[in-house]
Amino acid sequence: MPSRMEESTSSPIIFLLGPPGVGKSTLGARACKELGLEFLDLVSAGEDPHSNLARAIAGRAADVVELPWPLQHDRQALLLARRSGVTLLLWAHPEDMQARSGHEEPLFTPVPRLKLRGGFGRNGTGCREFRRVHRACEETLLLVNLPLEESAQYVQDCIEDIRKESSTPPAEREGLIDWVEDWRQDHGASPRVSKVIVDAMTRYLSHLRAKGKSPRTLSGICSDLNAAGHLVLMYDAPKGKRILEHFGSPPWELEFRRKFTDRPNLVTRYCRSLEGFARFLEESGDLADD
Numbered sequence: 001m002p003s004r005m006e007e008s009t010s011s012p013i014i015f016l017l018g019p020p021g022v023g024k025s026t027l028g029a030r031a032c033k034e035l036g037l038e039f040l041d042l043v044s045a046g047e048d049p050h051s052n053l054a055r056a057i058a059g060r061a062a063d064v065v066e067l068p069w070p071l072q073h074d075r076q077a078l079l080l081a082r083r084s085g086v087t088l089l090l091w092a093h094p095e096d097m098q099a100r101s102g103h104e105e106p107l108f109t110p111v112p113r114l115k116l117r118g119g120f121g122r123n124g125t126g127c128r129e130f131r132r133v134h135r136a137c138e139e140t141l142l143l144v145n146l147p148l149e150e151s152a153q154y155v156q157d158c159i160e161d162i163r164k165e166s167s168t169p170p171a172e173r174e175g176l177i178d179w180v181e182d183w184r185q186d187h188g189a190s191p192r193v194s195k196v197i198v199d200a201m202t203r204y205l206s207h208l209r210a211k212g213k214s215p216r217t218l219s220g221i222c223s224d225l226n227a228a229g230h231l232v233l234m235y236d237a238p239k240g241k242r243i244l245e246h247f248g249s250p251p252w253e254l255e256f257r258r259k260f261t262d263r264p265n266l267v268t269r270y271c272r273s274l275e276g277f278a279r280f281l282e283e284s285g286d287l288a289d290d
Contacts, residue, residue, distance in 0.1 A: 013085030
């Protein structure tokens with residue numbers, strides 16, 4: 001069994017995001033106490049929050065880090081957090097958070113067409129602040145109308161799940177693990193060749209996720225990568241060492257139109273997705289020697 005230090009080092013830092021009044025400090029500290037983890041509240045850390053965030057990441061100063069609300073509006077800070085761990089959004093109803101925050105100025109912008117609870121809807125997500133922060137996070141916990149005990153357990157369970165998931169293979173976390181068997185059945189591809197392709201695609205998707213790409217965008221790119229894998233294994237049947245060179249440009253565009261779709265917007269997306277993958281392989285040095 002790994003030691004507490006070994007387990008902490010191998011697990012990602014979890015960054016808690018959310019507006020004032022959602023309970024980041026209370027719930028984060030409580031969950032970490034129950035799990036025996038180190039919690040860092042950058043809200044009360046003082047000094048420059050940007051410098052504190054960089055030092056916390058560089059020194060792995062905590063297992064769970066709370067980001068101040070102003071820092072959550074900083075694109076560079078969010079990018080740094082996403083590249084360094086898992087971003088987790090805690091969200092309650094805006095009216096409840098506004099009341100608990102102690103802020104006099106409005107923190108949220110209601111949507112006029114919504115009539116429930118001040119224009120935020122029953123689940124409290126009807127405002128641009130939620131959409132903006134939600135897009136920056138990999139996980140979102142809606143703590144609407146939940147009592148403290150239930151919210152604390154919810155946060156604790158989520159932190160546990162994230163840490164357990166970090167021990168699974170990257171291809172499994174990205175949902176690509178089944179492609180190896182699919183390609184073997186469909187094209188007789190060798191597991192070794194398929195694993196090389198899947199590993200590169202997994203790294204690319206992880207790279208895009210860290211850059212803050214939306215789930216919808218990632219889903220489209222994932223679909224395009226799968227299609228490209230089918231086409232390369234079907235028509236190129238790579239067997240040698242330079243497997244990834246077949247992805248140096250969008251492969252088999254004409255066959256993609258014939259076998260998958262000829263809708264112009266999806267063909268354009270396919271080319272864009274594979275051009276991005278090719279750039280990633282080139283910048284990573286994979287095209288020179290895989």
